[in-house]
Amino acid sequence: MALYRVENISFAYQEEWVLRNVDLEIEEGDFVGILGPNGSGKSTLLKVMSGLLQPQEGRVSLENREIHRIPPGERARQIGVVPQETYLDFPFMLEEVVAMGRYPHLGWWGTLRYRDMEYVEEALATTGLLELRNRTIHQLSGGERQRGIIARALAQNPRVLLLDEPVSNLDIKYQQGIFELLLQLNRREGLTIILVSHDLNLASQYCKNLILLDRGRLKALGPAEEVLTSENIKQVYQVEVEVEKWSPLGKPRINLRPPDLEEGGQKGIIPRRIHVVGGGGSSWRLLKRLRSAGHELSLGAVNEGDTDSEGARELNIKCVREIPFHHISDEKLNQTLEMMVEADLVVIAEVPFGRGNIGNLRMALAALQKGKKVFVLDGENIANRDFTGGDAVKLWEEMKKHGARTVTPRELEQILKEGEEDGQKEKN
Numbered sequence: 527m528a529l530y531r532v533e534n535i536s537f538a539y540q541e542e543w544v545l546r547n548v549d550l551e552i553e554e555g556d557f558v559g560i561l562g563p564n565g566s567g568k569s570t571l572l573k574v575m576s577g578l579l580q581p582q583e584g585r586v587s588l589e590n591r592e593i594h595r596i597p598p599g600e601r602a603r604q605i606g607v608v609p610q611e612t613y614l615d616f617p618f619m620l621e622e623v624v625a626m627g628r629y630p631h632l633g634w635w636g637t638l639r640y641r642d643m644e645y646v647e648e649a650l651a652t653t654g655l656l657e658l659r660n661r662t663i664h665q666l667s668g669g670e671r672q673r674g675i676i677a678r679a680l681a682q683n684p685r686v687l688l689l690d691e692p693v694s695n696l697d698i699k700y701q702q703g704i705f706e707l708l709l710q711l712n713r714r715e716g717l718t719i720i721l722v723s724h725d726l727n728l729a730s731q732y733c734k735n736l737i738l739l740d741r742g743r744l745k746a747l748g749p750a751e752e753v754l755t756s757e758n759i760k761q762v763y764q765v766e767v768e769v770e771k772w773s774p775l776g777k778p779r780i781n782l783r784p785p786d787l788e789e790g791g792q793k794g795i796i797p798r799r800i801h802v803v804g805g806g807g808s809s810w811r812l813l814k815r816l817r818s819a820g821h822e823l824s825l826g827a828v829n830e831g832d833t834d835s836e837g838a839r840e841l842n843i844k845c846v847r848e849i850p851f852h853h854i855s856d857e858k859l860n861q862t863l864e865m866m867v868e869a870d871l872v873v874i875a876e877v878p879f880g881r882g883n884i885g886n887l888r889m890a891l892a893a894l895q896k897g898k899k900v901f902v903l904d905g906e907n908i909a910n911r912d913f914t915g916g917d918a919v920k921l922w923e924e925m926k927k928h929g930a931r932t933v934t935p936r937e938l939e940q941i942l943k944e945g946e947e948d949g950q951k952e953k954n
């Protein structure tokens with residue numbers, strides 16, 4: 527039996543329907559992301575599911591009990607809610623804020639007992655906040671505060687956690703931290719999690735199932751690979767995207783196609799497909815410059831978690847990623863070579879080469895042998911970055927014989943502007 531049943535609900539704040547005929551079920555132990563453009567009704571759906579708003583049509587039930595018929599205290603023991611914004615003007619201590627989560631459980635006298643404090647303790651421990659318990663809520667960073675609000679909901683010991691954009695104001699590291707925490711709660715404690723998210727890729731990576739709303743109607747429901755198709759996204763968000771099906775996490779990744787690409791990029795620049803070999807932050811600025819000039823980019827192979835890998839993620843650049851701290855495998859090298867061959871040209875950033883990533887140079891040589899143009903930034907000084915005992919230098923010498931060129935970043939820019947990729951102006 528489904529835990530949650532949303533049966534054909536319609537909801538309006540005033541005259542206009544904000545949700546229309548939404549019908550879905552959520553199983554216990556699921557981790558669901560609610561997606562959709564601004565104003566599509568995501569927050570409203572979450573509020574209807576929490577019992578805060580009552581739909582004009584249809585019904586919502588939790589384990590076959592209509593949510594409005596469950597007394598508020600009991601409802602709060604079942605459902606923990608993390609709202610979009612929490613206003614806490616009074617400088618409560620973190621521990622006091624988390625203890626507020628116990629209120630629905632307190633007896634007649636409203637005093638916290640030993641057992642309540644155990645839940646508070648556990649919620650603080652789970653969210654990694656034990657050491658900060660005596661700080662006031664205003665002495666916490668955005669990420670710690672958000673974890674505190676989640677801890678308050680966990681102290682309720684609920685079966686379901688509903689969260690409205692839990693990471694919207696956090697930087698990328700805290701975003702990942704919160705999603706990892708939720709994933710653990712879902713996997714280890716079996717907590718059912720339903721959250722509203724703005725970020726398609728985070729939701730794709732972490733959620734088991736997704737709900738896509740389109741102007742108050744249910745557009746799609748199911749696992750990410752069924753919901754996040756380029757057609758669905760185009761229809762709902764009105765943007766062109768590429769869906770990368772083979773991201774290293776096995777979940778689809780959405781890459782926005784910059785509109786200037788379709789219009790031919792910046793003035794005087796012919797947009798090209800460029801494959802970049804980077805790593806360790808060596809290509810981050812290069813990627814940004816090439817992207818803003820309107821080129822279509824790919825990167826790799828790099829290790830997951832590497833600065834350039836993260837940079838590519840932020841810029842929605844296709845990337846071949848190996849698992850952290852592993853040598854780049856033959857499989858990933860083959861994918862890299864495929865990308866190089868598909869590109870118009872290959873650029874190798876000032877990457878230090880070691881045993882783990884030297885394969886990228888072998889792939890660049892193979893691409894040259896297939897007739898691809900390869901440019902190496904500061905190629906002549908590759909010896910300073912060669913930590914393989916000389917293999918990188920040898921490969922570079924071999925690459926030169928096949929037409930690879932050393933360039934400065936300025937020269938590269940000039941070459942891309944003038945279409946002078948092989949040292950001679952292209953004849954039109």
Ligand code: ADP
Nearest residue numbers: 539540544562563564565566567568569570571
């Ligand atoms: P989302 O979370 O997808 O951005 P919301 O559920 O917040 O969407 O809002 C859906 C629609 O309902 C929007 O058009 C919004 O302006 C409207 N709306 C939201 N809250 C209220 C409210 N309290 N009163 C009136 N209209 C509201």
